[in-house]
Amino acid sequence: MKAKIIVTPKKAVVDPQGKTVQNALEHMGYRGIKAVHVGKYLEVELDGGDKESVRKSLDEACHKFLSNPVIEDYKLEIAD
Amino acid sequence: MKFAVLQFPASNCDQDSVHAVRVLGHSSRLVWHKECSLGDADAVIIPGGFSYGDYLRTGAIARFSPVMQAVRAFADNGGPVLGLCNGFQILCEAGMLPGALVRNRDLQFHCEHVFLKTNNLESSFTNSIPNGKILKIPIAHGEGCYFADQATLETLKANRRILWQYCDARGNLTEIANPNGSLLNIAGICNEQGNVAGLMPHPERASESILGSDDGKWIFQSVIAAFEEKRV
Numbered sequence: 001m002k003a004k005i006i007v008t009p010k011k012a013v014v015d016p017q018g019k020t021v022q023n024a025l026e027h028m029g030y031r032g033i034k035a036v037h038v039g040k041y042l043e044v045e046l047d048g049g050d051k052e053s054v055r056k057s058l059d060e061a062c063h064k065f066l067s068n069p070v071i072e073d074y075k076l077e078i079a080d
Numbered sequence: 081m082k083f084a085v086l087q088f089p090a091s092n093c094d095q096d097s098v099h100a101v102r103v104l105g106h107s108s109r110l111v112w113h114k115e116c117s118l119g120d121a122d123a124v125i126i127p128g129g130f131s132y133g134d135y136l137r138t139g140a141i142a143r144f145s146p147v148m149q150a151v152r153a154f155a156d157n158g159g160p161v162l163g164l165c166n167g168f169q170i171l172c173e174a175g176m177l178p179g180a181l182v183r184n185r186d187l188q189f190h191c192e193h194v195f196l197k198t199n200n201l202e203s204s205f206t207n208s209i210p211n212g213k214i215l216k217i218p219i220a221h222g223e224g225c226y227f228a229d230q231a232t233l234e235t236l237k238a239n240r241r242i243l244w245q246y247c248d249a250r251g252n253l254t255e256i257a258n259p260n261g262s263l264l265n266i267a268g269i270c271n272e273q274g275n276v277a278g279l280m281p282h283p284e285r286a287s288e289s290i291l292g293s294d295d296g297k298w299i300f301q302s303v304i305a306a307f308e309e310k311r312v
Contacts, residue, residue: 009182013227014261016187065144068137068173070180071227 001046003058004077007067008039042066051078081307083108084121086151086167088131088142093164093284097127100287100300113145123160123303124151126167128220128282138181138223139169148174160204160303161276165221168268168278177271177278178236179228181221185261189222193293194259194281196267197247200240203270204306205277208298214251215244215295217281219259224280226262226269236269244268244279 009015017038025033046054055078067074085097085108098108108125111118118124131142142148148170155161155176163171171177184190196215198206209215228236236242245265248257253265260280268279283296 012229013182014185014225016183016185016261020187065140066136068140068180070172070178070229071182 001048001051001054002079003042003044003046003054004079005042005044005058005062005066006039006075007042007072008037008074010071010073013071039072054078081106081122081304082120083123083125084111084118085109085125085127086111086113086147087127088113088129088145090131090133091127091129091166093128093166093282096282096284097125097164100284100296101125103287104297104300104304106304111147113142113147116146116150118147118150118154121154121159122307123162124154126151126161126163126170127284128165128167131166131170134223137173139166139171139173142166142170143174152176155271155276158273158275160306162205162299162303163276163278164284165219165224165280165282168280169223171276171278176276177269178232179226179269181223181280182225182227183223184221184225184259189220190224190259191218191220192259193218193286194267195247195249195251195257196244196281197251197253198244199242203243203274203277203302205268205270205299205302206243208301208305210298212251213295213298214247214249215283215298216293217283217286217296218293219281220285221260221280224260224262226260226264226266226280228263233264236266237264239272241270241272241274242266242268243270243277244281
């Protein structure tokens with residue numbers, strides 16, 4: 001079992017990395033880009049067990065440690 | 081007065097902090113992050129550096145070090161805690177100060193002297209700063225852009241908890257004097273009780289005139305003065 005966690009900056013937080021990447025893409029000629037947000041991707045390998053209880057404990061870890069709720073949002077996905 | 085100066089893996093301003101306090105005639109003890117007690121310390125300094133390599137987020141891992149439980153208990157008991165640079169980031173991650181410190185708006189690491197305006201001369205961290213004095217203190221950080229939601233900013237403002245703001249040499253809070261994009265030019269704040277403060281600049285690197293400025297000493301002097309006043 002694997003958990004995939006995507007952490008992105010909250011909309012209200014200025015994201016200079018995203019802005020810089022967006023500018024670069026525009027300079028390269030890629031059109032129609034509205035915004036870029038640079039975040040983090042974490043892959044957690046798991047021993048297995050009950051999917052729901054794994055989700056519950058990892059959700060807590062995301063909230064407490066893997067993301068900072070003041071500045072970031074996260075998406076947690078558990079894959080088999 | 082006895083200071084405890086914390087040491088995390090990759091702290092790098094611990095000895096500077098010890099020195100700054102020594103110059104003012106007071107002693108400190110270095111406390112390794114795995115220790116669970118602060119001993120008989122009267123104040124805690126969380127120094128600058130790159131604790132745990134800044135992995136995940138600045139300060140995110142250090143806040144779970146055993147010593148931080150002792151720091152929290154010490155602060156809950158009213159003890160003064162001063163976080164400098166990475167120390168400020170750790171205090172925010174630990175939830176002991178509101179908000180967070182994110183990447184500088186220009187994505188560059190800034191290592192330069194800045195000017196600071198002190199807003200509240202009555203706190204335990206500012207009481208000795210001469211009225212109207214603009215402090216010249218260096219910064220050295222890549223993640224010093226202070227962010228908090230609007231409600232938090234309003235609370236900080238209303239309760240005079242924004243202790244220091246980036247300004248120009250004359251004390252004007254301009255955009256250009258803001259080195260990292262911090263909201264409201266915030267360089268340092270304190271908690272509601274007024275006994276926990278954090279600031280991104282490095283007063284310990286500006287505590288003797290040989291270093292180009294000794295303005296930082298006023299901040300340590302304030303902690304000492306507040307302690308001595310309490311003892312009388």
